[in-house]
Amino acid sequence: DVKVTQSSRYLVKRTGEKVFLECVQDMDHENMFWYRQDPGLGLRLIYFSYDVKMKEKGDIPEGYSVSREKKERFSLILESASTNQTSMYLCASSRGPDTQYFGPGTRLTVL
Amino acid sequence: AQSVTQLDSQVPVFEEAPVELRCNYSSSVSVYLFWYVQYPNQGLQLLLKYLSGSTLVKGINGFEAEFNKSQTSFHLRKPSVHISDTAEYFCAVTSWGSSASKIIFGSGTRLSIRP
Numbered sequence: 395d396v397k398v399t400q401s402s403r404y405l406v407k408r409t410g411e412k413v414f415l416e417c418v419q420d421m422d423h424e425n426m427f428w429y430r431q432d433p434g435l436g437l438r439l440i441y442f443s444y445d446v447k448m449k450e451k452g453d454i455p456e457g458y459s460v461s462r463e464k465k466e467r468f469s470l471i472l473e474s475a476s477t478n479q480t481s482m483y484l485c486a487s488s489r490g491p492d493t494q495y496f497g498p499g500t501r502l503t504v505l
Numbered sequence: 506a507q508s509v510t511q512l513d514s515q516v517p518v519f520e521e522a523p524v525e526l527r528c529n530y531s532s533s534v535s536v537y538l539f540w541y542v543q544y545p546n547q548g549l550q551l552l553l554k555y556l557s558g559s560t561l562v563k564g565i566n567g568f569e570a571e572f573n574k575s576q577t578s579f580h581l582r583k584p585s586v587h588i589s590d591t592a593e594y595f596c597a598v599t600s601w602g603s604s605a606s607k608i609i610f611g612s613g614t615r616l617s618i619r620p
Contacts, residue, residue: 436612491599496548
């Protein structure tokens with residue numbers, strides 16, 4: 395059974411903290427994605443990666459960075475968390491343009 | 506550029522009634538189309554997809570969708586809904602030959618089932 399796991403389901407951080415969200419997939423997929431999901435806005439792409447050490451900006455990359463040192467792992471970094479980054483963060487992976495497989499999500503609250 | 510429009514943000518339906526969730530897309534190239542479902546407090550999972558072939562696609566949990574190229578639509582249907590179908594549904598599109606394999610998601614339709 396395919397699996398995408400995210401390091402935390404719920405996370406509470408303070409303004410200005412550095413935050414790491416980790417995502418791991420076990421399907422040997424070349425593509426990995428980070429989205430944020432907010433009510434009424436659907437899913438918005440933050441960053442994606444199509445290979446190890448490769449990354450491309452999505453629609454809302456400001457305030458975020460990513461790291462992909464190994465094929466199975468894709469990390470999202472909030473360099474200095476702000477309250478407007480309170481959201482649900484979803485990681486996904488895929489092979490080519492086919493189905494994306496999603497993790498359970500991390501609900502991040504920044505106080 | 507591609508885009509996806511889900512025309513209804515919320516759809517209330519009585520249990521055992523039929524339902525249609527509407528999705529229109531725009532793209533200048535050939536597309537792959539998807540419907541994903543998100544149950545409360547979970548990530549998204551694939552409901553069904555159209556890659557090629559028959560325009561009527563059947564998915565899990567009794568859902569089906571029809572690809573209509575002339576109307577650029579990919580509406581989702583179920584003849585009789587159950588309480589367990591309460592969820593948010595996302596239509597998505599990506600294009601053939603997309604090297605980066607980005608998917609564009611609609612804003613979602615929240616399906617609520619009344620007993």
